[in-house]
Amino acid sequence: MTRPDVIIVGSGMGGATLAAALAPSGRHILILERGERLRPSPQDRDAEAIFVRGHFRPEEQWLDGQGRPFNPGNYYCVGGNTKLYGAVLIRFRGEDFRPLAHMGGMTPGWPFAYEELEPFYQRAEELYQVRGTAGEDATEPPHSGSYAYPAVPDEPEIAGFRRRMAGVGLRPASLPLGIDLERWLAGGKTPWDAFPNTCGGKMDAESVGIAAALQHDDVSLRTGCKATHLIAGKDGRIDGVEVEEDGGRSVIGAPVIVLAAGAVQTVALLLASADENHPHGLANGSDQVGRNFMNHNCSAILALHPFRKNEAVYQKTLLINDFYLTGGPKGEPLGNIQLLGKISGTILAANSPLPRFLADWIANRSIDLYAMSEDLPNPESRVTLRNGQIVLDWRRSNWEAHPALVAKLKAALKKAGYPIVVSRPFDKRTPSHQCGTARMGIDPGASVVDPFCRSHDHPNLFIVDASVLPTSAAVNPALTIAALALRAGDHIRKTEFAR
Numbered sequence: 428m429t430r431p432d433v434i435i436v437g438s439g440m441g442g443a444t445l446a447a448a449l450a451p452s453g454r455h456i457l458i459l460e461r462g463e464r465l466r467p468s469p470q471d472r473d474a475e476a477i478f479v480r481g482h483f484r485p486e487e488q489w490l491d492g493q494g495r496p497f498n499p500g501n502y503y504c505v506g507g508n509t510k511l512y513g514a515v516l517i518r519f520r521g522e523d524f525r526p527l528a529h530m531g532g533m534t535p536g537w538p539f540a541y542e543e544l545e546p547f548y549q550r551a552e553e554l555y556q557v558r559g560t561a562g563e564d565a566t567e568p569p570h571s572g573s574y575a576y577p578a579v580p581d582e583p584e585i586a587g588f589r590r591r592m593a594g595v596g597l598r599p600a601s602l603p604l605g606i607d608l609e610r611w612l613a614g615g616k617t618p619w620d621a622f623p624n625t626c627g628g629k630m631d632a633e634s635v636g637i638a639a640a641l642q643h644d645d646v647s648l649r650t651g652c653k654a655t656h657l658i659a660g661k662d663g664r665i666d667g668v669e670v671e672e673d674g675g676r677s678v679i680g681a682p683v684i685v686l687a688a689g690a691v692q693t694v695a696l697l698l699a700s701a702d703e704n705h706p707h708g709l710a711n712g713s714d715q716v717g718r719n720f721m722n723h724n725c726s727a728i729l730a731l732h733p734f735r736k737n738e739a740v741y742q743k744t745l746l747i748n749d750f751y752l753t754g755g756p757k758g759e760p761l762g763n764i765q766l767l768g769k770i771s772g773t774i775l776a777a778n779s780p781l782p783r784f785l786a787d788w789i790a791n792r793s794i795d796l797y798a799m800s801e802d803l804p805n806p807e808s809r810v811t812l813r814n815g816q817i818v819l820d821w822r823r824s825n826w827e828a829h830p831a832l833v834a835k836l837k838a839a840l841k842k843a844g845y846p847i848v849v850s851r852p853f854d855k856r857t858p859s860h861q862c863g864t865a866r867m868g869i870d871p872g873a874s875v876v877d878p879f880c881r882s883h884d885h886p887n888l889f890i891v892d893a894s895v896l897p898t899s900a901a902v903n904p905a906l907t908i909a910a911l912a913l914r915a916g917d918h919i920r921k922t923e924f925a926r
């Protein structure tokens with residue numbers, strides 16, 4: 428094999444989108460992915476296999492802040508976490524890029540304004556074929572183009588729910604989604620959130636980003652190939668990536684090295700690559716690598732009327748952003764509300780102490796919602812390594828905003844005709860929206876990468892995944908990761924390929 432021009436570690440949202448952006452350059456791009464392609468299997472649409480037996484979860488243990496082992500919901504396969512994602516492809520709001528006062532403190536803002544990322548959001552929506560309706564959501568930032576496909580339609584029960592929520596003065600809006608509904612349902616009548624995409628119905632990092640990249644002869648993907656170390660030269664450049672593959676070890680080099688292994692694994696790799704010149708890990712002159720770990724503060728909320736059944740199959744078509752920018756005691760932001768994929772009795776019983784008959788009774792009637800509040804960057808919330816094992820000491824912040832959001836939602840649901848409303852916070856084993864551990868910024872003393880995702884310390888090293896987000900906002904992160912990858916891709920083509 429010829430020496431690649433670019434090595435990308437990880438084929439999830441960041442890595443796959445960057446590969447798609449760089450592929451038309453004709454340069455040789457090599458993507459290293461520790462997992463394999465997910466192939467169709469009987470477990471794909473089996474809620475019992477997924478939610479009770481954890482069939483797709485990795486056989487991996489991380490430690491929490493108290494040193495207790497847990498099995499994280501972090502997926503290693505071509506396409507990464509997007510293979511199981513809910514396919515909500517939503518932009519951060521314009522306000523998310525500026526410092527904002529939250530109940531739990533100030534967010535720092537981004538090194539650039541929303542307007543800088545807008546053209547890349549537009550490109551990301553086109554690439555991932557996002558379905559949506561503009562103009563329904565008052566918090567929606569300006570778009571330079573329109574959605575190429577209409578929003579995924581509400582099922583009849585959800586259309587009724589939309590009317591009821593509008594009736595109590597809220598403004599429900601269609602969720603922007605990367606779903607080909609017909610194709611998804613042809614593979615089985617289930618929701619898509621947390622179900623793996625092996626039928627091509629979800630627009631994910633493999634079915635879109637990797638597929639687009641591999642149309643070019645100079646792009647190759649090596650699966651089952653785990654990066655274990657980066658090797659830094661004396662001049663500060665990264666000379667190579669050590670990999671484990673088929674039981675053996677080797678080193679691959681390239682003029683440009685990109686980490687896109689996800690917000691936990693990317694920093695684990697940087698920390699594991701410590702050497703005598705970089706005793707605290709690579710790219711870590713600022714001591715920020717692994718710090719500022721954010722996830723979202725989330726709850727599931729089930730609302731039901733005892734005499735009304737909910738026969739929706741997929742359900743997940745609607746969001747409510749009335750409390751996104753306001754609602755706190757001093758008008759602080761509270762967060763986003765969106766529908767969950769339809770909860771079944773199997774899923775509910777697996778996630779609660781309820782007996783199965785009661786779980787079925789509730790799930791046959793409930794509208795299932797997801798409330799999401801912003802987690803603020805905190806240097807003590809961090810990923811470290813202990814004898815090579817990942818320690819995820821997530822210190823939730825801004826928690827006070829979350830019960831306030833849930834209370835507002837519960838009150839609205841009761842008013843809208845759902846007399847029974849129950850809620851449960853998501854546990855810490857689910858780092859679905861992990862981000863922030865190698866944050867971008869202008870100051871090399873306070874951030875890991877520059878605003879184009881280039882390491883401040885190593886000129887040929889880029890980080891293009893959720894690690895670089897300076898704030899988590901309170902909406903799903905994947906579209907923002909994709910937009911940042913497209914922007915970094917343009918920058919790499921201009922600065923590295925012009926030489």
Ligand SMILES: Cc1cc2nc3c(=O)[nH]c(=O)nc-3n(C[C@H](O)[C@H](O)[C@H](O)COP(=O)(O)OP(=O)(O)OC[C@H]3O[C@@H](n4cnc5c(N)ncnc54)[C@H](O)[C@@H]3O)c2cc1C
Nearest residue numbers: 437439440441461503507513514515654688892893903905
């Ligand atoms: C169940 C679930 C539902 C979600 N729903 C949504 C949603 O609806 N909308 C949304 O915006 N976000 C959603 N997310 C989050 C979204 O999937 C992530 O934000 C996004 O995938 C992160 O992109 P990334 O590039 O940072 O990492 P990932 O997409 O996780 O990709 C990292 C890749 O790197 C590979 N890798 C890791 N370590 C190594 C190594 N050492 N060597 C080689 N390869 C390596 C991994 O196998 C993986 O393929 C969801 C996540 C989950 C788990």
